[in-house]
Amino acid sequence: EPEVTQTPSHQVTQMGQEVILRCVPISNHLYFYWYRQILGQKVEFLVSFYNNEISEKSEIFDDQFSVERPDGSNFTLKIRSTKLEDSAMYFCASSPNNSPLHFGNGTRLTVT
Amino acid sequence: GESVGLHLPTLSVQEGDNSIINCAYSNSASDYFIWYKQESGKGPQFIIDIRSNMDKRQGQRVTVLLNKTVKHLSLQIAATQPGDSAVYFCAETAYSSASKIIFGSGTRLSIRP
Numbered sequence: 288e289p290e291v292t293q294t295p296s297h298q299v300t301q302m303g304q305e306v307i308l309r310c311v312p313i314s315n316h317l318y319f320y321w322y323r324q325i326l327g328q329k330v331e332f333l334v335s336f337y338n339n340e341i342s343e344k345s346e347i348f349d350d351q352f353s354v355e356r357p358d359g360s361n362f363t364l365k366i367r368s369t370k371l372e373d374s375a376m377y378f379c380a381s382s383p384n385n386s387p388l389h390f391g392n393g394t395r396l397t398v399t
Numbered sequence: 400g401e402s403v404g405l406h407l408p409t410l411s412v413q414e415g416d417n418s419i420i421n422c423a424y425s426n427s428a429s430d431y432f433i434w435y436k437q438e439s440g441k442g443p444q445f446i447i448d449i450r451s452n453m454d455k456r457q458g459q460r461v462t463v464l465l466n467k468t469v470k471h472l473s474l475q476i477a478a479t480q481p482g483d484s485a486v487y488f489c490a491e492t493a494y495s496s497a498s499k500i501i502f503g504s505g506t507r508l509s510i511r512p
Binding site: 291320322328329330331332335343345378380387388389390391392393 | 441
């Protein structure tokens with residue numbers, strides 16, 4: 288069964304550094320998403336992406352965040368200048384139409 | 400603001416018994432509901448979904464019930480197995496808009512041998 292794959296599985300970075308989290312969505316999917324989950328909390332929506340543009344974003348997704356689909360297979364989340372509170376699991380998801388979403392296993396981001 | 404929430408944070412069930420996980424939602428505009436299972440170290444995994452024009456939907460060992468009158472959703476797992484141990488999230492969205500899915504707080508299901 289096709290899967291959403293995310294790399295790296297764990298990323299450690301220093302506060303103020305830029306990080307790029309990478310995702311390969313399922314190949315025939317059209318809708319792409321990033322969510323995050325702070326340890327022990329619920330999964331929070333960050334951004335949705337369709338037809339090469341952001342379709343919706345949350346308050347969390349401020350100017351420090353950006354997404355890109357640089358080619359036909361990758362979907363990336365960039366955090367320009369990381370803060371301690373950005374430490375979380377970041378999940379990429381994709382879907383062929385509206386729902387349901389298929390999630391990757393996440394990247395654990397630790398900001399020190 | 401609008402939110403999806405769960406009645407119980409943890410649920411302990413005897414292996415072989417049925418499990419019932421409950422969820423309340425408050426966004427009247429939501430018309431599509433999904434249950435996800437999250438095992439340790441993994442992403443949310445789709446279990447079952449239901450649209451608002453239905454009140455019950457069955458899958459393999461799982462049933463979702465939707466009560467729109469009281470904005471309540473439940474997940475029933477029949478003959479609970481050790482592999483069912485996980486955190487279960489309900490989620491809501493508006494089906495027609497490919498909109499964001501809003502997750503609830505999660506219920507941890509643990510299985511007693």
